[in-house]
Amino acid sequence: MKILAIDTSTEACSAALYIDxxxxxxxxxxxxxxxxxxxxxxxxxxKVAEVDVxxxxxxxxxxxxxxxxxxxxxxAFVQGMGAGLEIPVVPVSTLKAMAQQVLDTHADRTVxxxxxAKMKEVYxxxxxxxxxxxxxxxxxxxxxxDEIPNFAGIVGLANIIGAGDGWNVTPNWVExxxxxxxxxxxxxxxxxxxxxxxxxxxxxxxxxxxxxxPIYLRNNIALTIEEQEALKKES
Numbered sequence: 425m426k427i428l429a430i431d432t433s434t435e436a437c438s439a440a441l442y443i444d445x446x447x448x449x450x451x452x453x454x455x456x457x458x459x460x461x462x463x464x465x466x467x468x469x470x471k472v473a474e475v476d477v478x479x480x481x482x483x484x485x486x487x488x489x490x491x492x493x494x495x496x497x498x499x500a501f502v503q504g505m506g507a508g509l510e511i512p513v514v515p516v517s518t519l520k521a522m523a524q525q526v527l528d529t530h531a532d533r534t535v536x537x538x539x540x541a542k543m544k545e546v547y548x549x550x551x552x553x554x555x556x557x558x559x560x561x562x563x564x565x566x567x568x569x570d571e572i573p574n575f576a577g578i579v580g581l582a583n584i585i586g587a588g589d590g591w592n593v594t595p596n597w598v599e600x601x602x603x604x605x606x607x608x609x610x611x612x613x614x615x616x617x618x619x620x621x622x623x624x625x626x627x628x629x630x631x632x633x634x635x636x637x638p639i640y641l642r643n644n645i646a647l648t649i650e651e652q653e654a655l656k657k658e659s
Contacts, residue, residue: 425625426475427482428466428505429618432458432498433490433518434539434589439465440614441473442622448473449615458497480511482630484621486612487515488639489547489564490539495638506633514621514630517564517639518612519588521620523551524558525610526587533583534561536603537610538590544569546590547641550581558620566641569594 427442440449450465523535538548549564586606
């Protein structure tokens, strides 16, 4: 199995190649440089592995949530490559990929991942390991930062670890949930995305290139002029 995975959903940009148990990855935090970095990263991991694109068996990408522009970059990339090579694609949750990083070293904890969604909102989800697989405890959603949600008993969950830059803008959540500690500098990485895609490939759940789309979570992604200006000020 040879899977090429990419992620451009946040300030980080990454590409990874999974080859029968081995993972080759390139990763860089470089805001607003995804378009210029992505193709060279892909070329580099393919070159290091001495694998031609014609040998790939599938593609995976960080489908969101995250930056609207970044998600479109990644989705367009795998759509074009997948269609050209006639290979399947697996979209992977960026929040789940972030949780995977934390659970690799804290397998007994519950991870609350939060990404800054701008406009005074955060994307978040809750995850833990079951039988060595990352499972979703509470579904991914977007919430105003001044709301302390009690969805399915989130307040009171034991052994919570925080992850993601959404914790930078949610001091009320920190006070209410009292996480064990917070890893704010965790971003989605293509390596975890590749690993999380394997089950879908093996179980025949991969999609045709023209079937994939970003996961925005917000119902309305067409921002008003005022919202666009607000985003610029917060960026």
